[in-house]
Amino acid sequence: MAIRTAHELARLLAEKQASSRELVEEHLGRIRRLEPRLHAFVSVLEESALAQADASDARRRAGRKLSAFDGVPVAVKDNICTRGVRTTCSSRILENFIPPYNATVVDRLAAAGLVTLGKTNMDEFAMGSSTENSAFGESRNPWDPECVPGGSSGGSAVAVAAGEAPWALGSDTGGSIRQPAALCGIVGVKPTYGMVSRYGLVAFASSLDQIGPMTRDVRDAASLLQLVAGQDRMDSTSAPRAVPDLEAAVEKGSFKGVRIGKPREYFPEEGLDPEVRDAVLRALELARAGGAEIVDVSLPHSPYAVACYYLVATAEASSNLARYDGVQYGYRNQDARNVVDMFSRTRADGFGREVRRRIMMGTYALSAGYFDAYYLKALKVRTLIKRDFEAAFDQCDVILGPTSPTPAFRMGSKTSDPLQMYLCDIFTISLNLAGACGVSLPCGFSSSGLPIGLQLQAKPFAEEALLGAAAAFERALAADTAREPAILSGSA
Ligand code: GLN
Secondary structure, eight states, X not given: OOOOOHHHXXXXXXXXXSOHHHHHHHHHHHHHHHHHHHOOEEXXXXXXXXXXXXXXXXXXXXXXXXXXXXXXXXXXXXXXXXXXXXXXXXXXXXXXXXXXXXOHHHHHXXXXXXXXXXXXXXXXXXXXXXXXXXXXXXXXXXXXXXXXXXXXXXXXXXHHHTTSSSEEEEEXXXXXXXXXXXXXXXXXXXXXXXXXXXXXXXXXXXXXXXXEEEESSHHHHHHHXXXXXXXXXXXXXXXXXXXXXXXXXXXXXXXXXXXXXXXXGGSOSSSSOHHHHHHHHHHHHHHHHTTOEEEEEOOTTGGGHHHHHHHHHHHHHHHHGGGOSSSSSSOOOSOOSSHHHHHHHHHHHHSOHHHHHHHHHHHHHHSTTTTIIIIIHHHXXXXXXXXXXXXXXXXXXXXEEESSSSSOOBTTSSTTOHHHHHGGGTXXXXXXXXXXXXXXXXXXXXXXXXXXXXXXXXXXXXHHHHHHHHHHHHHHTHHHHOOOOGGGTTOO
């Protein structure tokens, strides 16, 4: 059966062709069938999902539906707090952590009547680009289970690409929504910093983290973002501005008169797979043919973005993760001789290798004597990167480039070299440092049949322009992207 978007499911519900229970059962069936091979979920919430579906069906029968998406299922990344439901961040240290409250985004999904199918797998504490850093085992790419799905929101990307959920929430600190979306052939949006409440998102790097939608098409992305966005009094960094009509922006989306910036730094001679380059440049030609104006722009400080990010993000992480000491949350080592020993043993057992590495790097960058040379310097570079974007956006409405330098890579091929893994985000990271918004959408396939993603970026709070342009690309590329993973037809 063809996999449907959330909008298609909403229409089936509206036309009484299906009940929420039937839709939820259909997705749970696919989860049961595919999870042994894909492992997109840390927790599947079968019982509560069916109960929520029945409640939704009852509301609809009584003429009291909460939104157009009442009864549509959704999956949620496991670093987003769900009241009474284990929220692990794919870490041993939070293996049994049950939050006493919902993230604001979870409350907003519930207020619209959505049904939570489960919590999705991720790199531990969202640190990684392959979902291989999960303490509970890696997720696999539905297009080729020998390849990674990307990360850190790999589980959400897999669930959507394989039809285990019509749409999902992820989080993006340096690329964690866009990169897995690209590697799994779906749409992923990193909203402007401040667009979506971070209340209840387990903090990795608070000045960079944003929650965003991962979906099968741009229209669903606009709708899911619309549902969760907007100011929240529980998050002082959420912006006090009205959320624009994103669905209308998608309807109206066109290339006519749009100025698309092509930064030379996003098309380097080395380090960009030729098939990815060709697919992205082909899409650019389609935009030109459709009436877009192509402008050469430059983001001269991009070469420093990865280094800058790994100082800022690790510094913030070392501070944010200090709270996991065995006292208040989850795991505690029982063999300790005294309290300091308990802290250190708990953290040594509870955190995986990559998380420990990041805590050490961040603590080093913040320590007396090194602070000015590393952390402070990184903050200055961050300002320069932000200014690059401001200058570029004086010349264009959206910036175009690849999302990931390569299509999905083989499991295990980068795990022994952290730097290789860090370079997966070379085209996504600077956007987070600048606080701007971006989207990855499918633009074709490699010769080995793996999806390729193209990235669009826009200035802070220009989500309408971003999603309008994304919709135009999606329409222009429809013939090149209409495929489904073989695993779904049972032939793989
Ligand atoms: N891959 C990057 C990292 O490992 C980005 C992760 C993210 O966006 N959460 O930090």
